[in-house]
Amino acid sequence: MRHLSIGLITNDEFEDYITDDVTFGWLPEQYYRAKEAKLDDAIIRPMLELSWCLYSDLKEHKLKDQYKLDEKQLKDIARFILFLHSDNEYEWSYIDPTNPFIRFSFKDIILSVITFGQHYKDKRNEREKEFAEMQKMGDFDYWPFISKERYEEQLKSQPFLSEKKANA
Template sequence: MIDLERRKKLALHLRHLSVGLISNDDFEENLMDDVTHGWLPEQYYRSKQAKSDDEIIQPMLELCWGLYDDTRNHKLKGTDKLSNESLKIIARCILFLQSEQEYEWPYFNANNPLLKFSLGEIIITILSIGQYYRDKRKEQEIAFAEFKKLGNFEVWPFSTKINTRNN
């Protein structure tokens, strides 16, 4: 299911965040109003809407959350400015969000596994002097390498590169 209205709102807010027009706190408030049904981007996966949502929304929210430091209010300017490579990826994401294309990649949770650890896993991590966490990170790195092989990752979130040259 494609939710073009929410995609376009997410694209607009992402563009404003990425070029420093709005702060990260403003961005989160805008998303909560327009995209996530009141959920913070990093918690949206818990919502009932996330289970049957447009497939691109959750990966985009997770990508967005990784762009800024959510422990302080700031704009992505100066020392917080995004790299040219990050801006290139964001531009491609905005283009995808404005399209009517289905998201064809499987879901991949790129967030730090520590964020979703249970109490038991935190205790195991402490008792293993961090080895359990390092093992989980290694598993995630291997899974991500396999994920990237599922398509042309250089054009993610698109699934294939479109040749726009006239023949």
């Protein structure tokens, strides 16, 4: 994720690494279908879905120039990477961040047509309500850490650019 976010590798190279090393051959946006997704570390699926939203998969590119991430995105990614290098357990409930329509079955599509879109609106409202409830579980500004305190604690023992590493 670090290499992708600062433009060292392309989106296609990132997906190759992910499918080889993390998702048992599944692309990030399809990992939810893998049987391993139900047994894997709880942070993997949200991280994959989040990383998939960083780039377009329509053509190969690096996150540079017109695709460059903004400062807030880079700061958020640094926090995500810090979490991944910690021993913290992921404590948030899972909420699917994708538009409900993307995961619709044929039945859902038919129901949406028959109800003039009300079925889709209901699903979207349900998702928004779940997200609002999930945000109440902790300090969402520090996600994937559950609290500011856990985040700050990890910053004190962070694995990057620390004196311990530099003197080793």
